[in-house]
Amino acid sequence: MYERFFGLEDAPFRLTPDPRYLFLSKKHEDALAHLKLGLTESGFVCITGDVGTGKTTLLRYFLANLGPEVSTATSSIPRSRRSSSSRPSTPSSACRRRARARRRSSIS
Numbered sequence: 001m002y003e004r005f006f007g008l009e010d011a012p013f014r015l016t017p018d019p020r021y022l023f024l025s026k027k028h029e030d031a032l033a034h035l036k037l038g039l040t041e042s043g044f045v046c047i048t049g050d051v052g053t054g055k056t057t058l059l060r061y062f063l064a065n066l067g068p069e070v071s072t073a074t075s076s077i078p079r080s081r082r083s084s085s086s087r088p089s090t091p092s093s094a095c096r097r098r099a100r101a102r103r104r105s106s107i108s
Helices: 002-006 026-040 055-064 091-107
Strands: none
Touching: 026 055
16 A cells, blocks of 8 residues: 555555665764674674664664574563562663663763
């Protein structure tokens, strides 16, 4: 329906993000640079952001452009399974705390 009305070549709404439609804003470029650095230097990268800001699309774009000689794995923690405050910190919760601290320090 949308395709014909707007003259689109592809379906505009999907359940999963399509890296072909990634818009690299300055923040997305920075996150992509961190992913590339993590691949060669640290081996671990945590990308945080609000819902709908392009984290998954950016990751899929990055993974799609790595090449066949690189093996990758991703981990996703659905909201319903996130750890409660009584449990030990997981890498993702620790990463979120560091990101919040960085945002606070960059704002003040």
